Amino acid sequence: MQVVMGIDPGAANLGFGIVRVEGNRMVALDGGVVETEAEMPIERRLERIHSALAELIEWHQPKAMALEDLYFGKNVHSAMSVGRASGAAMLAAAQRDVRCFVYTPQAIKKAVCGSGAAGKEQVQRMVATLLGLPELPTPDHAADALAVAICHGGGAGREAALAMAEGRVG
């Protein structure tokens, strides 16, 4: 059994998703968004992200934090902003001995959907299938965070969860 915390980093909306990987099953334990207001000083927003994630880590005791890396389409300004949020998240992990792992959007899509070119909705549908959710996960950032967690917890676990969801096993 391992618990993985997925993070879709952003200063305004940081998505998180917590997945338990247990043998051939994956279950969503938690998911949501840490929102911070644009009027707040940036350092306060980072502090809010850090403390919210620290609390979630205390609660769920994940073994690993998996973060979405930025894709190259973004500009330098937004990369700095996403990097800061990512740094605050990683720090919350490091201070509780949780190892961090970074995945590109392509790697995440490939792990979840089998193709690095999968669309947003396809990823959401696959996340719902793999985690046995009754409906598509929302908001987007939470769904993306669950996808990163699945990507990290994946491999054999993902294969088995998919087979179960499709009625091939169990």
Next chain:
Amino acid sequence: MQVVMGIDPGAANLGFGIVRVEGNRMVALDGGVVETEAEMPIERRLERIHSALAELIEWHQPKAMALEDLYFGKNVHSAMSVGRASGAAMLAAAQRDVRCFVYTPQAIKKAVCGSGAAGKEQVQRMVATLLGLPELPTPDHAADALAVAICHGGGAGREAALAMAEGRVG
């Protein structure tokens, strides 16, 4: 009197420089580099940066942290990396009620040298002059951090320090 902590962010080498602005004088209290090894996991490197800066903040009790922003020449990958280090630094500030301020390299050069197009050595020489240092500040990252601190502490303080250094006043 106000103490300003300048930061030149980077994951491998983060420069810091602490300047006391007192009426018409600016004095360098401290300066150096927090180095982290490339083999360390990124979250451990951020933790090292965070704890080193937390200690410096406890020691020098700055009123403000001034950080160099990234310029647009950089690529998205290095922007993410610089952003993470910047986030760890800002968090150390926020947790001790130190406000953060971000300046572009152009604004820093303009504040220190009077021109946004000043070269690296020109900035170093001006930092030495303004802070009354016997020689050019090294390493580069520490000099850059002192320059950001001067930029923030600047305005009237900078003008007066410059006039003193040139023997126009005092």
